[in-house]
Amino acid sequence: MTRIYISQRPPHLLDLDAGIATAKAEIEAAAAQGADLVVFPETWLGGYPAWVFGLAGWNDPEARHWFQKLVAASATVPGPHVQALCDAARDNGVCVVIGLNERARPSAALLYNSALTIDADGSIVSVHRKLTPTHTERLVWTPGDADGLRVNETAAGRVGAMVCWEHFHPIIRQALHAEDEQIHVALWPDMPSAHQLASRHYAFEGRCFVASAATYLPVEAVPPDLRAAYEKGTGGDASFPGGSGVIGPDGEYLVGPVFGDAPVICDLDLAQTIAFKHDLDVTGHYSRSDILHWGVDRPGTRYGEQGRSDYRSK
Template identity: 30%
Template sequence: MSSPPSYRVAVVQAAPVFMDRSATIDKCIQMMAEASAKGARLIAFPENFIPGYPWFFWLGSPAWAMQYMVKYHEQALVIDSADYRRLEQAAAEFKIFVSAGFTEKSNGSLYMAQTLIDDQGQTLATRRKLKPTVAERMVFGEGDGSDLQVHDSDLGRVGALCCWEHIQPLTKFAMYSQHEQLHVAAWPGFSLYNQVTQAISGDVNNAVTRTYAVEGQCFVLAPCGMVSDDVIDLLCQTDESRSLLKAGGGYARIYGPDGSQLATPLATDEEGILYADIDLDAVTLAKVAADPVGHYSRSDVTRLLFNSEARRPVADAALDDADALALVEELQSR
């Protein structure tokens, strides 16, 4: 597929309207309109932006955190719902591609999800985070190999991952193997546990994001969430919790395939949109130096086994006779 050589992208640094799905979608649509007016072809939103990241599971016991879970489920976004279609309709109205992080509700389960919607309002793909991180595992289910996808579009080959999926080398290599040109690295914000560990600091994770650009020779858009004062008031009810979570935490960035920083960062407590004009020819030039799944690889020494099959808990398709016979034979051999 031929791709335009250059276009403008937009990356969001902002806080959602916490645990208010409709109001946060309103905010998304306002930012989509602003980015479109400034010539952006794509806008990227942070991890779990709709209806907000579940900070509460990092701040107390599971029993304490459960007080927020019913509302969090109620405010999660269902794919193809009326609220979800509002995002599609706005993408079509403003002629802009949208990559949005959201909490997906699927019946009784929640997932850390991302969507890619084109400028005609058509959803090209949705995906789920493969492995929620630490406290996230008490809230979210897991994705599968089908969630490691790179998609052809009018903007080139576009992919996305969430947060600490970017520190998993095999996950990254699975994405690189699909010849990604534009990558969305969505983050929830970096104002949690700042005095506890550097591992989830903005500086460390920006380094991870930048490394992805250089390793994969692709443009990386890194939208980043923030913690607003009202979230502190709601969730931080003790001196300990106030020491663990702070307001702010914005570290949005845009990187080129050579690791260059393409937009001036905002202050960590400042909401806004970063913009950059990108030229896909820069991907070609970076690949000349090092293509990790081509001329710069050594497949005779190391290779990746990648199962891209969807493995949902329930399969709707009935087994045909051959499948049924194979299943019986497998069970008998055990």
């Protein structure tokens, strides 16, 4: 059995050092619970910039102010902050998938919405950059490349990750289904019914387990000076309620959705990903690859080598 632990500890908005400290504590707590894989939600490290939905005008000094803060709170891969996470994964013998604001290089203002996968030996196995930032997210994040759009062999199993509304894109889903994914990590900022639906559909379609991770962010966890800008984006009380859960390859919840700050812990029998393909296998007997064709272009980074960290260590 493989044990998964989804953290719902509130993120530290725009505070990278505090985020690393909390992530390390959560990794240790998960290991103490016997976890093999520890998951954090979308852009948990640095925080989700919800203000972009309300501050989308030209020459907006407030938007520029918060963008500058976000860049300063974004980690490079590799880099000292990410290395601290790698050390924590190695020291506790667990795999980690964490959403982060990724800075292309220390001198750049170029940011990605990324999912970082670290193996239990502390090595970085993947950085998936969200291919298309959604709507006004494009004010802060750059479109990603397909280099990280892969399923990775880890100590916890064959693990893939996608970010938010990528789950509504059929070809992006198929790219991971085709690589025999056992555990899919779905990173979300929150968990309305549409996100639950997408997570459940992914599990059913791919015949895999889905760790659906959403942020728990109470109002008091939003820095006072950021709260007004955050509310312009959320349209409410500047909070996210959580709602993480684990879904089986039949599309049904095994645990959750859990709202609040409690972690989600679930044991997975990975052999079930084979059993459920008896009746539906979208890359096997149900694929019709003789008449249906698709592909992924992985030529390298879209913005040149200077914009792509050389993170691969194995």
